[in-house]
Amino acid sequence: MNNWDSFKELVLIEKKDVCDTIKSFYFKSKNGEKLPKHIPGQFLPFRIKTDDATMKEVMRTYSLSDLPSEDVYRISVKKIEGGVMSSYLHDKLQVGDSIEAMPPCGVFVLDESLPKDEPIVLLSGGIGITPLLSILLANAKDRNIYFVQAVQNSNIQPFGEDIDKICKENNLKNTVFYSNPLDTDKIGENYDVQGFVTKEWIKENLPLNGAFYFCGPPIFMESLEKNLLELGVSQDKINYEKFS
Ligand SMILES: Cc1cc2nc3c(=O)[nH]c(=O)nc-3n(C[C@H](O)[C@H](O)[C@H](O)COP(=O)(O)OP(=O)(O)OC[C@H]3O[C@@H](n4cnc5c(N)ncnc54)[C@H](O)[C@@H]3O)c2cc1C
Known part of the structure; x- marks a missing residue:
């Protein structure tokens, strides 16, 4: 879309179930114009007007x-109980509707x-999978990627099959971690390691000479950064995206 500066x-x-509480949303431009291609990892800011009496505007960002x-464009959104934008997308926005x-x-x-030969390590926690996917x-096809997906269990594992397929x-x-597997x-079969991503596991299984990219809940990212620094990975090889 030309001159898309606001x-x-x-x-x-299209609106598609991904797993428990997560749906994907597919958007086109309204007037049929081509969209600017994103750089993988980037996000889109969205704006809605709430239907309460104040008609207050709410803005949130979602990774492509x-x-x-x-x-x-595809975004994948986890519904947060009481969350304004995620509930709007899940429950109100219908195919054919527009959003800013x-x-x-x-x-x-x-x-x-x-x-090109430097290992790339992508680590995701929960819905933090979106930019990393x-x-x-x-x-x-042309990078030596190590992928790690940490989730609670198979009920809430977004894109597990897609990741497995593309990695194979x-x-x-x-590597898939379940912190709280179902019976x-x-x-x-479904997963590789029970529990959380520990310092010991990182030391034994990931290339510490690689570049690290991660996204997930604050505690997941804080622990990863601390462990990587303690293992001697330099700060300039540590990259992360906060969802808050
Ligand atoms: C760069 C970036 C990329 C992101 N990408 C994604 C993505 O790909 N997928 C995704 O799902 N999310 C993503 N997010 C998170 C997303 O932007 C929203 O923060 C998330 O969807 C929650 O927004 P919401 O409006 O639904 O919830 P909010 O209305 O912001 O509420 C969040 C929480 O606060 C609570 N809350 C709200 N109001 C109050 C109040 N008055 N008092 C007490 N508690 C309250 C709610 O109950 C809820 O638990 C991303 C964020 C960033 C910054």
């Missing part, structure tokens, strides 16, 4: 969770100057 309308063309495209958004922005993107999809196809290492979850 809010413009996007139209919802798919490959860059000029035709369709700004163009893709954000600096949580892969450093393109990294040597876009980075994985765009770089799986490209010979990439993919039906089987180690070696």
Whole structure:
């Protein structure tokens, strides 16, 4: 879309369940114009007017969770109980409806100057998967990526099958952590490790000479950063996106 420097309308063309509490939303431009391609890792700011008496505007940002495209943007949103925007998207916005958004922005993107053979480690916690999935999809073919997905269990594991498939196809290492597996979850089938991503596990399983990118709940990111620094990874190789 030309001169897209403030809010413009996007139209919802599809709404899809991903797993418990998470849905994906697919948008096109309203007037049929091409969209600017995002850089994997970037997000879109959205704006709505709440229906309370004040008609207050609410703005939230959502990472693009798919490959860059000029035709369709995909975001994937976890519904937060009592959350204004996530509830609006899940419960009110219907296919054919419009929503205001700004163009893709954000600096949580892969450093393109990294040597092609330098390992890239992508670690996601919960809904923090969204920017990392876009980075994985765009770089799986020509980067040596180690992917780590940490979730509670299979009920709330977004995109597990897609990640497994793309990692297998490209010979990439993919590790799934469940902190609270269901009785039906089987180690070696649905997931690889029970518990949290520990310092010891990182030391034994990840390339400490790589570049690290992570996104997830605050406690997940704080612990990862602390552990990586203690293991000697330099601060300039540690990159993360906060969702708050
Ligand atoms: C760069 C970036 C990228 C992001 N990408 C994604 C993404 O890809 N997917 C995704 O799902 N999220 C993403 N987020 C998070 C997203 O922007 C929202 O913060 C999230 O969806 C919650 O917004 P909400 O309006 O639904 O909740 P809010 O209305 O902001 O509420 C959040 C919490 O606060 C509580 N709360 C609200 N009002 C009050 C009050 N008055 N008193 C006490 N508690 C209150 C709510 O109950 C809820 O628990 C991203 C955030 C950032 C910064």
